[in-house]
Amino acid sequence: MIEEHKILAFHERELETILSKLKLLEKIQKGEIKCAFCGKSITQENFGALLKRSNNILVICDDPSCIEKARSD
Amino acid sequence: MPLVDIFQALQLIFSGTGLLAIALFLAWVFYPEKVEKWGILLSKVVAYFSEKHERRYISKHIEYNINSLRERFCEESSDILPYKIEVEWINTDEIESYLQGDNVLIVKMKNHRNQSKNLAIAVKEYVPNALIPTARRYVEPLLMKAIDYVVSKEFLKRDTSAFTYFSDVVKVEQNTKDLVEKVDKIDEQGYLTRILLSEYKKLGLLYPREPTPETYNETLELESKVHALVTKKPEEKVSPEIRGKFIKAALVPVAREETVEKGGIEPHLAFIKNSINEGIKTFYVVAAGKTNIILAKTVVNNVEKETDLKRVYEEEYTGIFREKKTKMYLGILGANMKNSIY
Numbered sequence: 356m357i358e359e360h361k362i363l364a365f366h367e368r369e370l371e372t373i374l375s376k377l378k379l380l381e382k383i384q385k386g387e388i389k390c391a392f393c394g395k396s397i398t399q400e401n402f403g404a405l406l407k408r409s410n411n412i413l414v415i416c417d418d419p420s421c422i423e424k425a426r427s428d
Numbered sequence: 429m430p431l432v433d434i435f436q437a438l439q440l441i442f443s444g445t446g447l448l449a450i451a452l453f454l455a456w457v458f459y460p461e462k463v464e465k466w467g468i469l470l471s472k473v474v475a476y477f478s479e480k481h482e483r484r485y486i487s488k489h490i491e492y493n494i495n496s497l498r499e500r501f502c503e504e505s506s507d508i509l510p511y512k513i514e515v516e517w518i519n520t521d522e523i524e525s526y527l528q529g530d531n532v533l534i535v536k537m538k539n540h541r542n543q544s545k546n547l548a549i550a551v552k553e554y555v556p557n558a559l560i561p562t563a564r565r566y567v568e569p570l571l572m573k574a575i576d577y578v579v580s581k582e583f584l585k586r587d588t589s590a591f592t593y594f595s596d597v598v599k600v601e602q603n604t605k606d607l608v609e610k611v612d613k614i615d616e617q618g619y620l621t622r623i624l625l626s627e628y629k630k631l632g633l634l635y636p637r638e639p640t641p642e643t644y645n646e647t648l649e650l651e652s653k654v655h656a657l658v659t660k661k662p663e664e665k666v667s668p669e670i671r672g673k674f675i676k677a678a679l680v681p682v683a684r685e686e687t688v689e690k691g692g693i694e695p696h697l698a699f700i701k702n703s704i705n706e707g708i709k710t711f712y713v714v715a716a717g718k719t720n721i722i723l724a725k726t727v728v729n730n731v732e733k734e735t736d737l738k739r740v741y742e743e744e745y746t747g748i749f750r751e752k753k754t755k756m757y758l759g760i761l762g763a764n765m766k767n768s769i770y
Contacts (some may be wrong), residue, residue: 360511360558362550363534366483369520370536376523398638403549407532417536417545419552420598423576425533426556 370399377405377412390416392424431719461496468492475540482540487515489543490550497583498558504621504743508629511558513550544590548597551583551590560625562632566674568644571651574607575624578615610655616748617658622741623712624654627675634674646672656713657681668699669708677710678703682724684717696727697734699763704735711737711761716749721757728759737761 365373373381382388387420388397391406391413406425415421456463471485494513501509518526518534526534535553537546555576556564564572577600584591600608614620627650630704631643649670656666657679668679700711711731715724721744731737741760746753 358511359514360554361514361516362553362608363518363526364487364515364537365518365520366479366486367533367538372520373523376520402536404533404535405527406534407527407530409530412527412673415449417538417549418597419548419594422533422535422549423552423556426553 370402373405374399379412379414382412388414390414390418390421391414393418394422461585464488464492472540476529483517485540486537486543486546488514489516490547493547493587494551494583499587501582502580503742504618504759505626508560508621508625510561510671513554513558515550518595535584544587544593547587547590548584548594549621549692550578551580551594552598555580555583560629560632562635563629566631566639566643567628567647568636570604571607571611571647573601574604574611575620577604577608578611578620582615613655613658616652617716618745618747618756618758619654619658619712619714622760623679623741624651626741627677627710627762631674642672643674646670646675650675650677653679669703673705676708677712678708680711680713680726680727682713682715682720684719684723693723693727693730697730700727700731701735709763713757713759713761715757716747716754719757724757724759728761731761735761 371380374383379388381421383397383402386396386398389395390397390403392415395401395416395418397414397416401416402414403422404415404425406413406415413425415425452463468485468488471481472489476481476487482642491513498509498512515537523534526532529591533553535549537549540546541585556666559576559579560567567575577598580598581591582593584594611624612619616626627645631647633641633756653667653670659667664685666679666681668681670677678700680700682693682696696713713724713728715721725742728739728742732739737759739759740762743759744755747756748754749756
């Protein structure tokens with residue numbers, strides 16, 4: 356039996372709901388959130404992923420290099 | 429069974445729906461990959477009208493593209509990608525519960541019209557998790573990064589827009605640029621999976637030891653030797669062995685000019701026998717072009733007859749050799765050393 360590597364995902368149309376639940380929506384709308392890896396300002400359009408690390412929720416942009424860093428750093 | 433029931437069953441089987449069902453069943457039995465592909469295409473069409481099918485299309489397309497190529501990689505070197513990929517859609521009402529653990533990553537998938545971007549992101553998430561997962565910490569970090577990049581590119585090559593997006597967006601960092609170019613050259617001849625990753629994956633047996641500069645240096649040395657082999661000029665000689673603490677391997681290129689000059693395959697056999705005595709455990713016998721392949725196979729056969737080494741892998745495939753598509757050969761000879769890192 357081959358093991359599986361799961362990618363947890365949500366659809367972009369659910370982004371607002373998720374951001375509201377995590378109380379991040381307003382901050383993103385105000386441009387207050389930066390990508391944890393490249394420092395780019397996060398918008399709803401370039402939002403890439405959420406990363407939970409050491410009790411912090413980090414926001415990552417949609418640059419594949421930043422997604423890779425979330426996995427390999 | 430009453431005769432009427434049998435008649436009705438036959439009627440159903442030979443009706444339009446019955447025949448279609450049988451045809452689909454047979455297609456699924458004999459061509460599962462094609463049926464999966466048709467299913468994905470069908471989901472793509474329906475995705476415009478249904479959110480459920482859009483999600484299905486996004487996840488199945490990613491899973492099909494990555495898992496089918498994963499199989500090919502594992503045929504070239506078993507277990508280098510031990511995990512399949514699966515896309516799990518989270519329940520957004522319970523987002524907090526998914527974020528309970530540490531290092532949890534939840535990715536936003538774009539609309540299916542941007543599926544190439546979804547695929548590129550999934551590949552970037554998958555490769556650093558799945559490629560030689562227990563051994564990768566022992567490979568020199570910048571070299572591992574370069575390998576991840578080249579393998580990710582391979583995953584995306586079949587989808588032109590995903591590949592273009594990836595090439596445009598993912599910039600190779602300056603410190604890995606040279607290594608990416610070298611690994612790319614090695615990959616062109618099919619030796620990235622068959623030689624480099626085959627050797628590196630063995631380092632997983634060192635786990636849970638901490639990586640040391642020694643393991644890093646040996647991984648770099650192997651990469652450097654394989655690169656020298658793939659870029660060497662016909663008359664140029666390259667040092668074919670690594671006698672490290674963790675990597676003990678030799679590359680044995682079999683070429684007509686050299687073989688004929690030196691009087692047959694004897695020098696190759698002598699080299700292998702001598703290297704066995706010096707502690708080399710694995711031999712990669714390589715050749716390009718029809719005649720050289722015949723000679724290389726003869727070398728492998730004779731070594732098997734005359735030593736304790738066994739042929740653990742053999743393949744003829746097409747690679748890029750001196751800028752031309754060429755028939756290539758690789759035979760791996762190894763001692764039986766399950767669960768040993770020397």
